[in-house]
Amino acid sequence: xxxxxxxxxxxxxxxxxxxxxxxxxxxxxxxxxxxxxxxxxxxxxxxxxxxxxxxxxxxxxxxxxxxxxxxxxxxxxxxxxxxxxxxxxxxxxxx
Numbered sequence: 001x002x003x004x005x006x007x008x009x010x011x012x013x014x015x016x017x018x019x020x021x022x023x024x025x026x027x028x029x030x031x032x033x034x035x036x037x038x039x040x041x042x043x044x045x046x047x048x049x050x051x052x053x054x055x056x057x058x059x060x061x062x063x064x065x066x067x068x069x070x071x072x073x074x075x076x077x078x079x080x081x082x083x084x085x086x087x088x089x090x091x092x093x094x095x
Contacts, residue, residue, distance in 0.1 A: 003031045007061070007079055015059035020052040025086060027079070031055065056086050064091070071095060
C-alpha cells in the first residue's frame with residue numbers, strides 16, 4: 001500500500017488508527033495503517049527492524065484535510081498540507 005492509497009481512502013479509516021510509512025515520504029512511499037495501537041507496545045514490535053516510521057495519526061490527517069478544504073484549498077493542496085504537516089508538525093506557513 002502507498003501513501004497515495006492511504007490518503008485516497010482516509011475517510012474510511014478510524015481516528016485512532018496510525019499511519020506508518022517508509023522515507024522519503026511521497027505519495028508513492030510504502031505505507032501501513034496500524035489499527036488503533038493502544039498502549040500495549042504492538043507498534044514497537046511492528047516497526048522494529050523495518051524501514052517504517054511514524055507518519056501521522058488518522059485524526060491528524062482528517063483535521064489537516066478539513067482545515068485545508070475549509071480555507072478553499074483543492075484536494076491536491078490538502079494532500080500537500082498533510083505531507084508538510086507530517087514533516088514539520090505544523091501547517092504550511094503560506095496558509
